[in-house]
Amino acid sequence: MNVEENIISLISEQLPRSKKQLNELFQSDAEILKKKNGFMLFSVDDFSKEDHFRATDPFQLGKNLAVATLSDIFASGGVPQYFSHSVALNPAKWDNSYLIELSRGVAEILMETGAAFIGGDLGTSDEWHYTGIAIGHSDKPLMRKKTAPGELIYMTGNCGTGNLEAALQLFDLDSDITTQFELRHKEARLIQEFATTCIDSSDGIVNALRTISSLNNIGFLIDRLNPDPIASAFMAKLKLPEELLFLGECGEYELVFTIKPEDEKTFLSEAESRELNFAKIGTIQEEKKVLLSGSAHYDLSDFNIGGRDFADPKEYIFALTKYLQSHENKIS
Incomplete structure (x- = not known):
């Protein structure tokens, strides 16, 4: 277990989990929760300067952030339905025109998948941070644990x-x-x-x-x-x-x-x-x-x-x- 996995494990051990949750820790890209009809998929990802996404083109950055957020839903066998985000920025670096182009990039990806934006949060920071949240649905969820030799x-x-x-x-x-x-x-x-x-x-x-x-x-x-x-x-x-x-x-x-x-x-x-x-x-x-x-x-x-x-x-x-x-x- 690496340092990051150890930290996640330590935090998770202190928190209550739902009996409706199908996956254990690290077993799937998205969290999988049983519903009356199928499964709900939930994923949250944080992105910042340390991810080394170039931020010179806001439209391109918006598209990449949206794809990166939604990929966990796809990897878990789901279809994205709802999308939210929390954006922390330095207004001196990201002005109105930058934010419009960033949002247009996110919107282009959401419209292609049919997912709807349902709101978010905004904060300020010296360096940019973007937290993407995706909610999806699956009739047949996929996890990381079920393969065998020869596959x-x-x-x-x-x-x-x-x-x-x-x-x-x-x-x-x-x-x-x-x-x-x-x-x-x-x-x-x-x-x-x-x-x-x-x-x-x-x-x-x-x-x-x-x-x-x-x-x-x-x-x-x-x-x-x-x-x-x-x-x-x-x-x-x-x-x-x-x-x-x-x-x-x-x-x-x-x-x-x-x-x-x-x-x-x-x-x-x-x-x-x-x-x-x-x-x-x-x-x-x-x-x-x-x-x-x-x-x-x-x-x-x-x-x-x-x-x-x-x-x-x-x-x-x-x-x-x-x-x-x-x-x-x-x-x-």
């Missing part, structure tokens, strides 16, 4: 968009690259029909899979990195290993899920009929190892490097790079 690991989109967004900010590069976190509401409906487990990649791909591994007492082999091509080219330009897109914890808010191998053919056929694309990136293994295979091979079983452990994010990048160098070609 296949799939994901929506590509790996590394969030880490690219962070790198563009950390290296203070004047770039015209736009990093849009994709709305996966259509994909989520199909995933709900076939997946045994699902999690979003808000903390990066490797952390998402390590969570599933820990909850299910299994390991996994990733044999396809599936990098975002723009992010991959950018990493090459910086002379950093492409695998950092997989290890870094600035996630891309894609959906990572498992399906049974006997369901794969039907799943892919249905995906094609709906014009949806998914990438198979690996398999669930019985052995409790985290393996990454590609142009190089890594045993990541002891991986435990967190960005919050470093005062300087660039030191975090250096630590990840050093870790990869020391673990290359160690698959036995």
Whole structure:
């Protein structure tokens, strides 16, 4: 259990829980509550400067904040119905025109999903903070705990968009690259029909899979990195290993899920009929190892490097790079 999980556990142990709640701590992206008809899904996420979202384009930032907030509902097999937020800002930095564009970005995502804004809160702060709240519904909720060895690991989109967004900010590069976190509401409906487990990649791909591994007492082999091509080219330009897109914890808010191998053919056929694309990136293994295979091979079983452990994010990048160098070609 890492520091963040330990803090969450300590707080939760002091608080009463509802008998209607289906999930235990860490078992799902959203909280799942039994209703008379189906299940209510609830999620709250806080975003700030430490998430390394660029804030130069308020419309783009609004879209990314909304997608990031709603991804927990999608990962839990739900459809978002209501959306709320609490915004803390410095009026000298975010003026009226900025707020209008930010709100337009949020609204565009909500209108595409059919979710309604039901109000929120406003405060002031030297640096911006955004807390997104989403409420959804599901007839068949998904959790992170139900996979087994031999199942296949799939994901929506590509790996590394969030880490690219962070790198563009950390290296203070004047770039015209736009990093849009994709709305996966259509994909989520199909995933709900076939997946045994699902999690979003808000903390990066490797952390998402390590969570599933820990909850299910299994390991996994990733044999396809599936990098975002723009992010991959950018990493090459910086002379950093492409695998950092997989290890870094600035996630891309894609959906990572498992399906049974006997369901794969039907799943892919249905995906094609709906014009949806998914990438198979690996398999669930019985052995409790985290393996990454590609142009190089890594045993990541002891991986435990967190960005919050470093005062300087660039030191975090250096630590990840050093870790990869020391673990290359160690698959036995």
